[in-house]
Amino acid sequence: MFKVGDKVVYPMHGAGIIEAIEEQEILGEKRKYYIMHIPVGDMKVMIPMDGVEQSGLREVVDENEVERVFKILNGKESKMSSNWNRRYRDNLEKIKKGNIFEVAEVVRNLLIRDREKGLSTGERKMLENARQILISELVLARGLEEEKVETMLKGILA
Numbered sequence: 001m002f003k004v005g006d007k008v009v010y011p012m013h014g015a016g017i018i019e020a021i022e023e024q025e026i027l028g029e030k031r032k033y034y035i036m037h038i039p040v041g042d043m044k045v046m047i048p049m050d051g052v053e054q055s056g057l058r059e060v061v062d063e064n065e066v067e068r069v070f071k072i073l074n075g076k077e078s079k080m081s082s083n084w085n086r087r088y089r090d091n092l093e094k095i096k097k098g099n100i101f102e103v104a105e106v107v108r109n110l111l112i113r114d115r116e117k118g119l120s121t122g123e124r125k126m127l128e129n130a131r132q133i134l135i136s137e138l139v140l141a142r143g144l145e146e147e148k149v150e151t152m153l154k155g156i157l158a
Helices: 049-055 063-074 084-097 100-116 121-142 146-157
Strands: 007-010 014-026 029-038 043-048
Touching (some): 007 029, 007 121, 014 121, 029 049, 043 049, 063 100, 063 121, 063 146, 100 121, 100 146, 121 146
Antiparallel strands (some): 007 014, 014 029, 029 043
């Protein structure tokens, strides 16, 4: 169970802070929800408390894990399928899991591929989405402004 003020990550959306726990009636059904504010993109998300396990909601990583993310971003490209469709599905699966290390791999691999061969429109959109998810978590993990994290990432990925 999370509480108000906790920094959490919601897969496919990014990291935010639980601002409230509210009971809402939606489609005639009363349920309790975490009300989460995601600072990057200024978005509010309602997450059913009884569906937290399936949603993949988790705590933001700590400083040691942030360092591991930076090592992954600095690393070499991991093996990816040459088939666009297969590569896209594999990367989407990694992002859906919500594991920051896998999201960092997706960002790194797609940036390398973009430099070497270019990306399709779908993969370019996926890269931007993965970058935003990564940035949102690093902002909360490090307590920095979004622009500062973006600058750090550009330096690491240059």
